[in-house]
Amino acid sequence: MTNPLLSDWDTPFGLPPFDRITDDDFAPAVDAALAQSRANIAAIADNPDAPDFANTIAALELADAGLNRVLGAFYSLAGADSTPARNALQRDFAPLLSAYSSEISENKALFARIEALWAARDTLDLTAEQQRVLMLTRRGFLRAGALLDGDAAARLRAVKSRLSVLGTQFTQNLLADERDWVMPLGADDLDGLPDFVLATARAAGAEKGLGGPVVTLSRALIVPFLQFSARRDLRQKAYLAWGARGANGGATDNRAIAAETLALRQERAALLGYASFADFKLETEMAGHPAAVRDLLMQVWHPAKAAAEADAAILEQMLHADGQTGPLEPWDWRYYAEKRRRALHDLDEAALKPYLQLDRMIDAAFACANRLFGLDFTPIDGPVYHADVRMWEVTRNGAHVAVFIGDYFARGSKRSGAWCSAMRSQKRLGGDTRPHVINVCNFAKPEAGQPALLSFDDARTLFHEFGHALHQMLSDVTYESISGTSVARDFVELPSQLYEHWLSLPAVLSEFATHADTGAAMPADLLQRMLGAANYDMGFQTVEYVASALVDLGFHDGPAPADPMQKQAEILADIGMPRAIGMRHATPHFAHVFAGDGYSSGYYSYMWSEVMDADAFAAFEEAGDPFDPATAARLEQTVLSSGGSVDAADLYTAFRGRMPGVDALLKGRGLAA
Structure with missing residues (x-):
């Protein structure tokens, strides 16, 4: 039978056909895609024509298209729904992909073509975006060891291969420790726990196949347990287990x-x-x-x-x-x-949580994106890797922008934390490609038939990851290597942390913080007390x-x-x-x-970006409207659509006119007057 990963994807919007993919498909698909990528690289390096931007840099941009398609599907699946087979594949792929990367950086003929273009860059009539891609490509080769020879090159190759293996093993060890620890709660262990914590503990017990409530090392469960359990001995046991992840011996x-x-x-x-x-x-x-x-x-x-x-x-x-x-x-x-x-x-957290329903907070994130950037979100059906996954088509003025995917609930097969990634990135080279963007979170899954309720911190996480998603979805560049979140690491958190500010707007919460049972809006006094405690x-x-x-x-x-x-x-x-x-x-x-x-x-990058996000939101406040159209348009033009096409400091300066200092951060955190 044809490997579905290597055939055309006749799915809505070209999404991965997860309903037809099996774990057995990935290894042969990666082998075939690597072979094609190697052939593409050889064709560029051995091209008898003189190097130019199109036959060298642009060709490099397209060389891994098939490989990226396969890996985009695999790593989305492996991180959010691991299995022993997928863990084994990750361990197998790590050295293979590292070796392929080293082959490229060590390809002297290929690097010679890049160096020739760099030397002649002022005569090539390149666009600003092309100049940036050329610089970044050359810099990437240099930092990967393109100038090394002999023993030094061989040693660097071995070091990078070993690091890729160690990183995979670290992740899998951590996931195993988080998955395997459980603390059952008996009738005498529930003192102080509100109903929402007990519901989460019962749902976790059901997932584990146990007959009652349990505490696991999922942050969505252990943090509220530490907040509310009156049993100091159980808090100690849970905290020490949480802190011992990855340090249990064996x-x-x-x-x-x-x-x-x-x-x-x-x-x-x-x-x-x-x-x-x-x-x-x-x-x-x-x-x-x-x-x-x-x-x-x-x-x-x-x-x-x-x-x-x-x-x-x-x-x-x-x-x-x-x-x-x-x-x-x-x-x-x-x-x-x-x-x-x-x-x-x-x-009282127990009184607060019913107003912070997951579905309503998703609606709030979408509504803010609509008011700021004109984006609309329509639920769609399509192949998904897990029953909890949801999808939306993103449009603007009726035109397709992206597919947004949400995978919100914690489970034993999912690594901890929250993240945003692109199964497919935006680019224009080789045809207009619109992104498939996924947010993965670890919120507590409710009991069957009950709404999912968030803490305010959870809701902030949702807005944070959605800010990353906007950076991907609104990307408007030609070359995939500078698309979306392909920016300096200490700049990448700016859009995500900036977007958190809209969650704290009373107007947004008044509309979307509605009670799970009654549908009533959060009372104004409760809303003010919640926002007043933001820096608590x-x-x-x-x-x-x-x-x-x-x-x-x-x-x-x-x-x-x-x-x-x-x-x-x-x-x-x-x-x-x-x-x-x-x-x-x-x-x-x-x-x-x-x-x-x-x-x-x-x-440190989160804090470096926070210096900017506090100052960036002030631009909307200075305009007198948190949804000011002109400021939002400038933010999209200078930051969200530009990816890595311009130096990060220049992007921020284009938006704000200057770089900020640390004072706004300290004031925003309540650590300075």
Whole structure:
């Protein structure tokens, strides 16, 4: 039978035919696609005609079209609905794809053509976009080792291959630890848990095939358990299990993987002539060098730590008032912070959640995109990889823009966190290709027949990932390599974090925060109390994030540590980490940094972008309307549609007229007057 991955996809909008694809189809499809890609690369490198932009750079842009199509389907499936077979395929594909990438960067004939174009660039009459793609292509070859020969080239190839294997193994180990741990809750274990937490725990128990409520390591369940459980012993047990992901010994322990990864990254940087991996990685980012990153993080660390320590003193008093002895512990913080929030802001999460229905928050995200950018969203049917997946056609003035895919619920087969990716990216080269964009989240799945309810943080996550999706959907470039979110890592979070601001608009919440049972709008006083508490516990949130970012930077800015856990402890001691707060992502489960090198030496990026997003939303406020058409059009033109076609700093300056300072961030977080 014909492999469905290699045949024409006669599906709505050319979506992957998940209803016909089996796991057995992927390996032969990848082999065939790699063979075609290799043939395409050889044809470019061996072309007897003199190099020009079309026969070299544009041809390179199209060389992997078939491979990208197969991998777009596979990695969307593998990340959101893993199986042992898919895990094995990921392990098999990692070295194959790394080897193929190395073949390209080591192809001397191909690089010679690129160098010839670079040398003659001022005479080629290139568009600004073509000049940018040429520069980025050449830079990518140089950073991949195109100038290396002999033993150095061979060693770099081996290092990159091993790193790809380690990143895959790190991810799968973490998923295994998250999937396998469960804490059943008996009748005596439910003290303090509101109905919505119990419903989530029962649904998790049903998914696990158990007869009652359970706590799992899904963030959507363990965080509310830590917030509400009056059983300090169970909070401790759950928190320690959550913190021990990837550090439980045995086959899924990630600590040795982290150490080897850091050593190989440092070796990679040295082979390419950089003093450290951080110097290598940050060269292409807005920050430019490690000192700029550390300066930003420390400007935020000091006021955040002071706020957190002041809060900790109050929470410890509450702990002692409950008859508990000893210091405030990390498994106590969320419980007493929730009690204090109720007292300070008269906010009860159990009363709040029914107003934050998943479907209504999706409607809110769509409605804001309609008012800002004229986008319409129509539900569509088509092949999906899991029954929970939903799809919409995105149009503007009746014209097709994109397909948007939402996969919102946590399950044991899905890796943790939330993310946005493109199964197919926008481009114009080779024909107008519109994107297929997917948001994946891990919200608690409700019991059968009940609506899915979110926390306000969950709703922010939904808006955040949808901001990434808009960056993909509104992309309007010729070349796929600079499409959508293919931008500097410390710029990529700007559209996502900026979009969160619209969720907090009273006008949006008044319309879409409606009660799951009655349909009534959230009462105005409850709405104001919820928004008034937006910066509550911000010291804690900022400290746990900045500590993780500083550890990431410390790992990569200098010699690789032989023992990452010891290095982590030293960094936290140096900055005076409050004892009752843990890192948001400790090393053994720091997937941003070790599941690949996307955010390695780059976890700071969320905060770098936050400096801009606070200032960017101020542009709408200054216009007197959060939906001001002229400001929205300028945002789309300068940022959302441009992808990586222009340097990130230039894009932001084109939108705002200048680069911002850190003051707006501190004020937005309530850490400065």
